[in-house]
Amino acid sequence: MNKFRTHNCNELTKKNDGQEIILSGWINKKRDHGNLLFIDLRDNYGVTQCIIDKSNSSFKDLEKIQLESVIKIKGKVVKRSKETINNELLTGEVEVNINSFEILGACNELPMPVFSDQEYAEEIRLKYRFLDLRRKKIHNNIILRSKVISFIRNQMIKLGFLEFQTPILTSSSPEGARDFLVPSRLNPGKFYALPQAPQQFKQLIMVSGFDKYFQIAPCFRDEDARADRSPGEFYQLDLEMSFVEQENIFNVVEKLMVNLFKEFSKKELLNEKFPRIPYEESMLKYGSDKPDLRNPLLIYDLTNIFTREDVSFDIFKKLVKSGNKVRCIVTKNTKNKPRNFFDSIDKWAKEQGASGLAYFTLEKDKTISAKGPVGKFFKEDSLKEIMKITSAEVGDSIFFACGKIGEVEKICSLARTKIAEDLDLIDENKFAFCWIVDYPMFELDEVTKKIKFSHNPFSMPQGEIKNIDFNKPLNIKAFQYDIVCNGIELSSGAIRNHIPELMYKLFKVAGYEKSQVDEKFSGMINALSFGAPPHGGIAPGIDRIVMLLANEKNIREVTMFPMNQNAQDLMMNAPSNVDEHQLKELGLSIKIKK
Secondary structure, X not given: OOOOOOOOOOOOOHHHOOOEEEEEEEEEEEEEOOOEEEEEEEOOOOEEEEEEEOOOOOHHHHHHOOOOOEEEEEEEEEEOXXXXXXOOOOOOOEEEEEEEEEEEEOOOOOOOOOOOOOOOOHHHHHHOHHHHOOOHHHHHHHHHHHHHHHHHHHHHHHOOOEEOOXXXXXXXXXXXXXXXXXXXXXXXOOXXXXXXXXXXXXXXXXXXXXXXXXXXXXXXXXXXXXXOEOOEEEEEEEEEEEOOOHHHHHHHHHHHHHHHHHHHOOOEEOOXXXXXXXXXXXXXXXXXXXXXXXXXXXXEEOHHHHHOOXXXXXXXXXXXXXXXXXXXXXXXXXXXXXXHHHHHHHHHHHHOOOOOOEEEEEEEOOOEEEEOOOHHHEOHHHHHXXXXXXXXXXOOEEEEEEEOHHHHHHHHHHHHHHHHHHOOOOOOOEEOEEEEEOOEOEEEOOOOOOEEEOOOOOEOEOOOHHHOOOOOHHHOEEOEEEEEEOOEEEEEEEEEOOOHHHHHHHHHHOOOOHHHHHHHOHHHHHHHOOOXXXXXXXXXXXXXXXXXXXXXXXXXXXXXXXXXXOOOEOOOOEOOOOOHHHHHHHOOOOOOOO
16 A cells, blocks of 8 residues: 555455465454564554564564553564464454564553553543543544544435535624634634524525535533533534425434434334324423433322321421422332332432432232322322323332422423333333424523523414414414434424514513514524525434444544533643733733632
8 A cells, every 4th residue: 555554454355365464453462472573553444463473583672561552563474373363353364473563652661551442531531632542432433423423424415405604703692502712813802603503594594595504613612521422522413494384394403313213223213103102292201301201200299198187197298289280100910029129219319419219019908008108198099090190000109209390390200211221111222213293482480580582582472473472472482493312412403493583572571672582682683584485404413323323422422622611621631821922912801710
């Protein structure tokens, strides 16, 4: 191929037996057997075993060389004996007898081993990310990411989408997360913002007369890190379509996701036509708008049970009278579970900040009864009503939670996952997609008690515009939707509001005057006033898609150069100080908070 190699380290087979070859790569492993030295040579493509005999003049030099040094070897391909074939390597039928070698890049003492996928402290891994990326698992994850992006790009083009790039330096957005700000040298005292998403630009592309747009878009948000969210920046498949309804977008995204997940995973897709679950139903059944449908456990509302006279569980009855809700989870055929199983769930709930989870198990002798700490508070008729509501049967157990609606939804959602994991109910070999639809347009701010947008303020409300009751904003639903897989939200999307007059009315409900809307969204409002088509879109997160396909729990494992939890790049020492000259040029000074 060139002076550094005739073959890659994954190419040699018994067909190459007897050939003189050149390989270059990193020393992955060495095994010294006294008279023979075995070296596993690794490049991006694979590993080849090379050997050198003690009689070779290069033997002692190779013996001393540090792991992860880059070398070039010249040698002869030899078939391995039957008993020494390594079926785990593509090159496992052969080895290379080394004639000579050359050091191309010497390696210092390693701060962490590369040939092992053993976990190491985040600080070490991120500071020496270039070494971390050599490790097999993470190296393969990054290759997978590249292939996934290429596949997505090809699929989008096949579906008739055009790829456009939107600006990175733009204006600050008053909605959503915190912006990253960039000072302008040519406009002293003014700032650009890095885009949280190309939201307004992709809508403007539709207004410009383009029909289907996509982009593998970088997005920047000054947010705290989470396992499924990188601090600072992330990438998404940004797409927008004109003259579409919600279902048209669903069809495009479903086709893409089905093809993508079939291409890159052997796991089964639970549904190729993704279920549509209304937001209110999702919050009731799963306690969350990010449900994991692999989990068979459901949540039921039992609030009305605690208004009955034949229920004497006074703690819950008093809470229900003051407006609290009762939700429950049924576990099938758990009558033979030991007491500590139930008590551990109750203890766990208290550790989450809840008051615990009450529970009982349904039994039947001559009559239906309940065994457990709170079973004595329920008469037979009330138990039969609970069984009717929940489809519970004798031998099943029921866990109860009571509290304010948000609190009870949260603990039941967590408990649903915890119990399913303890009972081993979640099939890790499946992908379960769904759409969450019919989000409320507005919600009540718990702190200020004022009406605010619940999702994207540029979304189209449902129903005939002339029939929308703006005096009852909490009843207005929007054409907003989330796509969720295995309990992970991949994206939010919406059919956009393309009618300026309607936008003014909706913003007024949220406390914005017309002049404020004109000022903060001038580009958007202005564009929509010049003939805008109905349009909508979505933007699934690339990082989260690759996370699922790579079966990783942390987004860092599928990101080339991630930051740490404090949004610091330990390898490049960013963010860093800048000198006084740069600040002066920008008209800035720094005031450190004490």
